[in-house]
Amino acid sequence: MRLSVLLKHLEAFAPLNYQEDYDNSGLIVGQPDQEITGALVALDCLESVVDEAIALNYNLVITHHPIVFKGLKKITGKNYVERVVLKAIRHNIALYAIHTNLDHVQHGVNGVIASRLGLQHTKILSPKAGVLKKLVTFCPTLQADRVRNALFEAGAGDIANYSDCSFNANGFGTFKAGAGADPFVGEHGIQHQEPELRIETVFKIQDQRKVLLALFETHPYEEVAYDIYPLENKLDNVGAGMIGWLPEEMDGGDFLNLVKDRMDAVVIRHTKLLPRRIKKVAVCGGSGSFLLKDAIVAGADAFVTADFKYHEFFDADEKIVIADIGHFESEQFTSNLLIDIIQEKFPNFAIRLTEHNTNPINYFI
Known part of the structure; x- marks a missing residue:
């Protein structure tokens, strides 16, 4: 191979x-x-x-x-x-x-940690921006279904648990075919108006080549009109860390014993245990201190990760239990x-x- x-x-x-x-x-x-x-x-x-x-x-x-x-x-x-x-x-x-690309996928490094801890209903803790683009194209109305379906098959139009997502608006396009052109509709030298559909759909950056190939192969026009826009929208199933729920809430000591056992950790450095029980847990393999605020905002009772510095433990501020199990241990x-x-x-x-x-x-x- x-x-x-x-x-x-x-x-x-x-x-x-x-x-x-x-x-x-x-x-x-x-x-x-x-x-x-x-x-x-x-x-x-x-x-x-x-x-x-x-x-x-x-x-x-x-x-x-x-x-x-x-x-x-x-x-x-x-x-x-x-x-x-x-x-x-x-x-x-x-x-x-x-x-970090393996860190950022749902069933990657953090998915393994979440699974070993038995977390349920997990989701990405800090979704990643900058991995989506939008395609806008203009297609004759009668050919729109064929073009749109080809884009979907190439990976466009997926939003969370939905597929084949697009926005469509009616209008008309104008053009005049010059010498050497081979127009799908219209005549040389005469301005033509054609009923068209504006099709908008999103795609992941890595699928751009496939999406454009599908567009060019199915669009009837000799010259395909299209725009691509970068999006700052976050992709919910791509990003740093994960968060989920334990099957049953636990007191702090029992939870740390669970983490130590399931993650084969020699020792756990942690902030002081809080009076409330632990139910919602955030995790991040490797150096995860940058996600502490996200874990707190998400309502996590505990955050399992590694590489916290001394002063960073103070940032828990009695809002969350930090459990630092070691870099190797979190990713082993x-x-x-x-x-x-x-x-x-x-x-x-x-x-x-x-x-x-x-x-x-x-x-x-």
């Missing part, structure tokens, strides 16, 4: 345009057209993980965290990042990262998720979880 085939499947699940601007998800080392012998999956890409791939004769390493994050000006092997990249290149091993089940995503589509592909614990933090208890 070519690497591009596998990456197309992963990026259909977690599109690259869903990642944060600062991120570096995607193919970091390697070529899309190379044949892959097998994939090793890990949370972090370390030399030991690359060595393990070499021993297995696998030429692809898939990780959640990008090994190259801030960019490289030199590759001399002076630090672990450069050594990993050098070793991967020497042994023709592709390195691929699927980071992401690797299993990636294996499941790949095996569902390619059940006979050689893929396995690394045997190395890549957590750089140790606990003395």
Whole structure:
């Protein structure tokens, strides 16, 4: 199998345009057209993980965290990042990262956490803006159904739990066909008026090419009139963090024990427990302190995440219980998720979880 085939499947699940601007998800080392012998999956890409791939004769390493994050000006092997990249290149091993784009999809990193905690009726905590566009086109009335349905089949018109969504308004278009034109209606050199329908529909950014191809292939005009507008509307099923409800409310101590057990956490740093019981829970894999205000506004009783700094714990202000379980601990089940995503589509592909614990933090208890 070519690497591009596998990456197309992963990026259909977690599109690259869903990642944060600062991120570096995607193919970091390697070529899309190379044949892959097998994939090793890990949370972090370390030399030991690359060595393990070499021993297995696998030429692809898939990780959640990008090994190259801030960019490289030199590759001399002076630090672990450069050594990993050098070793991967020497042994023709592709390195691929699927980071904040996997955080931002409903069944991604945070969906795994929510599932392990047994949360119900979950939804995205902070929906993401800037991932939608609007298409406006003008089509002869009699051909409008065909064009509209083709747009829907290409991925346009999905809004939350609704599909085939569009707005349509009647009007008429004018044009005069010049020399060399091959007009669908009208005559050369004579201004023509044609009853047309204005069709408006939304689509996700990653579907733009498919949507435009559908438009051009089905629209009867030689020159298709259309506009594309970027939207600031938020997409409810894409974004940071998740929030949901426990099946039954719990007191603070029982809840922390549940989190520790279900998330295989060694220790939990938390704010003081509040007198009220815990029912509504927000979660965010990795560094989630930026979502604290969202969790409070959403009415969460507790927020399970990682990497809170000392002074940030004060921001809970007795409105919520912060449960910091550790960065690795919050994301450690992401690797299993990636294996499941790949095996569902390619059940006979050689893929396995690394045997190395890549957590750089140790606990003395």
